[in-house]
Amino acid sequence: MSPKLVALSGWLLMAGLILSLCAGFTGLLPGYIAGIPIWCASFLFFPYVRSAQKKQIIILLVVGSAGLIYGAFNGIGAKFWLKALEANQVVVFMLVAVGFLRLFAVDEMRDNEALPQGKRALLRTLFGAHLFGAVLNMSSVVIVGDKLAAKSKLSNTQGLLLLRAFSICALWSPFFAAMGLTLVSAPGAHLSTLVLYGIPASLAALGLSGWQILRRFDAAQMYGYPITARSLWMPCLLAAIVMLSHAYLPSISVLSLVSLIAIGFIFLWMPLKQGRIGIKKIRLHIESGIASSRGEVVLFSAAALLASGVAALLTSLNIHLAPEHFGAFEACVTVMILVVLAMTGMHPVTSVVLAGSVLSPSVSDPNLLGLTLLMGWSLGITLSPFSGIQLSIQSRYDIAAKTLLALNWRYILTMFVVCSGIIWLYSFQAQ
Template sequence: MKPADRLTGYSLLLMVILALTASFGLTALAALAGCFAWLAATRLFWRLTRLQKIQVLVMLLIGLAGLLWGQWHATGVRWWWQALEANQGLLSMLVSVSFLRLVAVTDLAAKEALPVGRKALWKTLLGVHAFGAVINFSAMIIMADRLSARQQLTPLQALVISRGFTLAAHWSPFFAAMGVVLISAPGASLWTLMPVGLALAAVGLLLAGWWLLQQPEAAQTPAYPMHWKALLLPLLLAISVLTAHSLWEAVPVLTLVSLLSLVFTLVLLAWRYRRKGWLRLQQHIEHTLPTMSGETLLFLAAGVLAAGVGSALQAADFSLQLAHFGPWQAWLLLLVLVGVSGLGVHPVISIAIAGGLFAPWVSDPNLLALVFLMTWALGVTLSPLSGTHLAMQGRYGLPSYAFTRWNAGYVLLLLLVQFMALQLYGFFT
């Protein structure tokens, strides 16, 4: 283990601790948390792929240009502070949730024979959705690694896992999507977003299952040996977050998710492994956290981009002057954002820009937030450059651009579902 990797891991851990402390009142520590985040980022940049480096540098350059333009027109230094502190709550959540894999994976079957058939694939689809809603990307990799241990992952298996996983972006408070949305659409309520998102995810799972499992090869395709007791931890965590949010509404949701993820991990590590739990924790900090290069740089750069756009818009005294933003306008915005994702632009970039443009002028932040959640769920499903599809290519040899072709019809169908959902939301509100 190189010292630089240890420094990176502990820098990210300090960022989490300082950001959590800042959320509970010591706001002066937010800037220090941002410093540790950027310290880690400078050491992680060289781990990025060439494409990731280009995306990050473009966002940073545009953001810095906007900040300098705003500074030239005397917009003040608040935008620079925002760039320093931007998305640290979101990044803290991602780092904290990553610790859950230390206590979650032990519940999963490791040596059991793989079940075969449509019923088993249905369980895999639902299982990766529920499990991935809490431990995120790790759940998808755990299941895909198990299925590809003795033979190459098939396109059908990959689509079952990836679609089940990405649909959780509609509602999960443990997903980066929810964190980005709550930041980009200030005033949106988790209590409104989660029920609507759960309903959308349920419809999406039914459509995904019907679409995929009617394929002839589904009857002979091995699935993941899913045990429903493995979903106990995700269920307890979700209930804990919602209960804590109802009791302490002033505390940001991202803070509650981060804190409870760490508490659950520490308690279960101590209970299951006693003294060996510390070694597993140290291993995660020094070995696993430094692998989070893509997430760290992408979200920090997106924060700089959002701050730069905000500074430039203030300097230009720009205003959309929206006369109305209802379900039709929301769906048209969704079409644009998903289309941009299909070209390879990560949803976090398009959402950051759209949030800066629309959030000040939209009367219902929940409607805008729903559009952003839909954008994330459909965008990463369609984009050939999403982390989900790039992992399928790099780890299992499935071409990432093929996923765009395989998912195009499915995404179009979901866009129609989203249209009806937005119309219903507008009718009832």
């Protein structure tokens, strides 16, 4: 993209973020108004999206448009078109806002800091990178991975550590795209409930991952990331602020809260810490850094069109694909299906949107659906060689897809049993 187009798209999304926050906190604007800048930016971004992702986006746009047009010819109202126009705006702008936190992470990273070595260092890196990633998303993988790769080529063990630390975040983090899209796809689900049951699942996943990584033949010789309280205070503080804010402002969307807290932190921290230089870095991020998320922006807007189109089609045909009852058994089967879909190359954004659209009519407990979608997302991106995190690790650090697959399948089977147990436990306690 030319620098002018990059800057234009960045300012478009910033304007949309402000509109989204106004809509979320005041209710004076309808949500679809904030979606208009997303579609404008998506139009600019689309020619520069990766070819493999571009094909999937085209399919989503074609199928979604066909569903909306069919619905329009059969008397379906404008609500589905307006929903498509929203372009998953609260999720997109949450990602845009959280992306600003990279400025803090890069600013706080010390280039000359020595890397710790050994099993304890790997274990600390696993848990630290997980907390780091819970707020910084994919940026954490690049920050930690590049630091380790500067010492020597990343080993399979280190690549596995990065993958697990990141993918487990999808089970509970309010800053993660998985949580954002789940709250949209399972309307009525409560963040506190999803986090309450997601954290035990993530602790089990981290414990199992740590046990597997420490048993690797080269674990004692591996270098880890220098995780300190200095690097973790920000993720912990922001997560606590989000949970407290949600408790005191339950009527405000969690995604709007996350966006405001993330953007507010950076817009206060950078000028206070660096003055005019900090303000210049914020402007530079708007005019160049935001565009690094172009793939996600286009994909989320296309997924919104797909969800609206599928809903319009099913409504106009009066078709109900969902089971008569969505309970623990159906939830476990859905997790399995989401993992299988991930293995075919379907992006979790697409599969979660489809699952939400299809299952919503039979869901009496949105929290159960929410847990299901989060677990399917986490396990799917861990196992699938086509997931964004895996493709990033494979290409950036030259780690073979078949190697990661061989290292992950036992973990996936075990975690499926763990997640199923948590689903049944939740269902029993919710009765």
